[in-house]
Amino acid sequence: MLVPFFTTSTRFLERRKGGGGKGGSKSSGKTSSSSSSSSSSSSGKTSSGSSSSGSSGSSEVGGISAPFTAHSSTHKPTTYRFGSTTRSSSANSAGGGKPAPIPAGQMFAGRIAGGGTRTEIYGSRNYGSGYPGVSGRGVAGRGFPFYFWPVVWPLTAGAGAGVGAAAYLHSTDEYGLPSNDSRLGGPITTAAFSSNSTATTFRIVADNNTVASLIDDISSNCGYHLSGNHSTSPSPFPNDVNATDAPKPEQVVQYYRASSISLLLNGYNNTATYAPDGTPESPLPNGVDLTLMDCMNQTIGLSAPLLDAANLNFTPNIGIALLVWLLLRVGLWI
Template sequence: SGSSHTVTEYNSGGGKIITIPASQLFAGRNSGGGTRTQIWGTRTYGSGYPGFYDRGVADRPFPFYFWPVVWGPDVHNGPKTAYLNGTNEYGNPDNTTRPGGPQFTAAWQSNSSTAQPTTLRVIADNTTVLSLMAAVSANCSAYLLPSSFTTEDNATNFALPFAGSGIQPEETVQYYRASSVALTLDGYNNSAVFAAENSTADTPLPQGIDMVMFNCVNETIGSAVPLVDA
């Protein structure tokens, strides 16, 4: 959504706000200005946008320059879930014009012998996923199953294209950076995704999952997710 920018992990963000010129995609929308303290969303698609409190990503600016993740054109068709389909604006998950590259996903699996099986997956553009894989490996490896002990689909050092992955929006436990990054938990099913807006509380996380690993991954993404330099 505009000219090239320098993107860095662990920085404070806050790149200059510009209006996308008429000759470019999304002309007239603002881009930039988002800071590290503003990246936290909720479990709702469309969260993590400074100043926006309703769900969905239609007609939104780009406060962090990155585009929101899209769930694909076939996700849960119905009037209450139309907000999940952002492909008309932002293309399919494998769209190569997406800033940072097509959507990819990577997984982290808990090594706890006492907690319930806990597998987290991050979804974002390819550049962001690769960056977060390195950050989580550096910060949270004590809580993760080594990739040699996992299937390829769950490998902690293996990024896969998001398209065709089967990951569903109701598995999302956290959005970040204007919904351009999502963290999902295998087996989580948030019924609020399918309900009328603000009518239903989020489904609680499953009992017994590895919250130490969960919190490490979640906090690392919040601290390290790449932002455009000021």
Template sequence: MHLPLDTAGISSQRLVRRKGGTVKYRKNTGLDAPKNVPMPNLPLGRKATAYGGGGGSPVFLPSGEPFAGETAGGGTRADIYGTSAYGSGYPSARNGSRGAVIQPNLPYFFWPVVFTNPPSSAVRQLDLGEQYGPLDNSSRPGGAMAEAHFLSNNTGSIFHVLADNGTVSSLITYFTANCSHNLDVAASSTAPAIFDNSNVTSGPAAQPWEAVQYYRASSVVLMLDGYNNTASLPSGADLALLNCLNKTIGFGVPLVNAGSHVIPLDIWCLLCSIMSAYLLRRLV
């Protein structure tokens, strides 16, 4: 299986699997085996696995959890790719629809990333703090939002990955192992950093318009420093590193496993039907 990044028309096209390509990606057998990742705030009975497949039946989130009564889960690795548009990376026809992030729709349990934007920002609609809490909301699955940066040793391109703290921490390990041929390891992140994009005029903080690719129901985003995704990728961008980072996310970003102590939707509906029939018989 090969997941190269199609850099032609990247702002409007969804990534798809295909054969071929020249991505420099060093597979490390031990690292690429499915591995449980520490991930706070997941419902009881759920674990996150790097290089896992996800899937399983959607469940109702239990009482006492954020978004209790809403459904979550069921998303698989086959559907994690979106586009550079916020609201993409969702399974089925909702991929690319911003409505998917406004209403709780959590096919991977993880919440969409949020940005803090000034009133003049053209992308201020990405500020969903009222829905998913501020940037430092520690009740997110995986913990508060964090970022990491990765510097090319060929062109000086700086890429950012933004997600929850647990996901960023996991990806740093795999980026360092898989992409070291194109990566300036000494100048790249070795641990997640607190994310704060409130300064839009200076500094290295990643900004919404720098998004190259969203993943996992817009809960992970790969960004290129200085990029404006209404235009083509700059000629000096390190496409080899970009492709390696993308492929590593595609294969390895943590997904929540299918096992659960929470009642799946189909069984819940069956139990409700049985209970309704029983109560109806008692009333007649």
């Protein structure tokens, strides 16, 4: 299927064969929120007991930060086509480029696409965060600063879904269901990563290509903290969103890349998700492997695929346009 204003030449990537080196450093003690700052260039903090709103992001989930060294990603870049222009998406891209409006006649016409950079990738726990220069919850009517569509939460997900303060969570009428393969990178998928030291399981939710790429990087960078029972390839987003193991928005501890990637913690229940904007967030439960969480958080920030900074060209192929112009000119002389 062709994507509305872009077409991908690579779909449903799988984890690269072999590998899985062990990155980071193992912590022998507790990780304090007063530890050294994140290696990501994003700034600010999002503490586990504070309220969070707007696009101001942080590389410190729950105020946790620890020394971290990332391995360079070796995941194969993905090529997408925009009109007559091709663009590559890779974990090593810094993003950027000149934003451009989506032309008339295409889905999301008039909205702005592009311009987002690696330094702007962090959001918060609020759905709708991670949009550079944009504040407030929800994703309705927004542009695509990183080109990728935001993740969607089906209407029946979570308590009080679709009504009152929770209405901002649901935009499937705009972006389609998680299984919609028109989105850049393919349908929404998920992957799970469990700690080897505590009963902690994290999940990532994003488009298929992004999840496949991050599985590689998290396995490599954070392998020292992972149990052997973790995802090696993306899994479809469950059709039954009320299933016990289905990802839910109240489990999110961090959004990234204009809410197109989310990091979830199994067992976490952030009641602020279904409360008015500005409500203090629920603290993380006891016994969470904060070292693994910090490693995953920083890996996502450093390695989430971004499109290169080449300027986007939505215009028709210039050769075709020139041919049409010449034919018209010839017709005037006949």
